[in-house]
Amino acid sequence: xxxxxxxxxxxxxxxxxxxxxxxxxxxxxxxxxxxxxxxxxxxxxxxxxxxxxxxxxxxxxxxxxxxxxxxxxxxxxxxxxxxxxxxxxxxxxxxxxxxxxxxxxxxxxxxxxxxxxxxx
Numbered sequence: 001x002x003x004x005x006x007x008x009x010x011x012x013x014x015x016x017x018x019x020x021x022x023x024x025x026x027x028x029x030x031x032x033x034x035x036x037x038x039x040x041x042x043x044x045x046x047x048x049x050x051x052x053x054x055x056x057x058x059x060x061x062x063x064x065x066x067x068x069x070x071x072x073x074x075x076x077x078x079x080x081x082x083x084x085x086x087x088x089x090x091x092x093x094x095x096x097x098x099x100x101x102x103x104x105x106x107x108x109x110x111x112x113x114x115x116x117x118x119x120x
Contacts, residue, residue, distance in 0.1 A: 019050050025098020051099045056115055061107060064100045
């Protein structure tokens with residue numbers, strides 16, 4: 001990785017707020033709901049949410065894939081018997097869990113049956 005790439009990567013990470021708690025995950029979910037239309041247009045848009053939904057395993061929601069802009073990587077959250085567990089943080093009370101809980105509630109309430117319905 002060149003020096004320019006490292007500087008650009010560091011600038012992107014600094015501009016992205018770090019999410020650590022369940023509450024941060026809830027706020028990140030609300031931010032994602034408000035900014036969904038910006039995510040596809042420009043991945044480096046400063047107001048993109050810190051956590052971005054990438055994939056939900058349908059019809060039984062047992063896996064959620066989220067992109068964490070602070071970590072700059074995908075995070076997998078498994079849902080076993082209705083209980084989410086973050087594979088990245090290896091915990092049940094991180095921001096990824098907060099995001100997943102809100103997402104699961106939205107899916108249950110709205111009756112979404114595919115990724116396309118959620119992401120539109």
